[in-house]
Amino acid sequence: GFMAGNRDPSKRSDGVVIRSYEDFGREAYGVPGEALVLVGMVLYFLGVVASFGVLMAGALAHLSNHWMDTKQWLLAMFPMMALMAMLPNVTAVARIVPVAVLSIIVLVNLIVVKSILDG
Numbered sequence: 001g002f003m004a005g006n007r008d009p010s011k012r013s014d015g016v017v018i019r020s021y022e023d024f025g026r027e028a029y030g031v032p033g034e035a036l037v038l039v040g041m042v043l044y045f046l047g048v049v050a051s052f053g054v055l056m057a058g059a060l061a062h063l064s065n066h067w068m069d070t071k072q073w074l075l076a077m078f079p080m081m082a083l084m085a086m087l088p089n090v091t092a093v094a095r096i097v098p099v100a101v102l103s104i105i106v107l108v109n110l111i112v113v114k115s116i117l118d119g
Contacts, residue, residue, distance in 0.1 A: 053077065059107055062114070
């Protein structure tokens with residue numbers, strides 16, 4: 001990419017082209033650097049998914065008037081989240097990105113409006 005100075009591959013005399021975060025780690029510290037970057041990325045995305053999962057479960061618990069609590073909603077959402085995690089590529093998921101963005105916007109607005117109404 002542009003930020004890695006890869007616009008013109010002839011800029012590097014050794015022919016190495018950096019195209020991913022793993023490439024940065026490999027260039028800096030070799031294979032351990034690549035592994036460290038990979039572990040960091042996995043932990044980061046695991047945290048993001050866990051945060052959104054708890055946020056969604058909490059909103060569902062509140063919207064259902066606590067028909068199920070947050071932990072039960074997380075358990076109920078688990079099969080769908082697990083199936084989506086096992087997809088071989090993200091092409092299928094990319095088709096529903098607009099629905100996901102709209103859902104996040106609706107969820108955030110519900111949280112804000114409910115907090116305003118609660119005083």
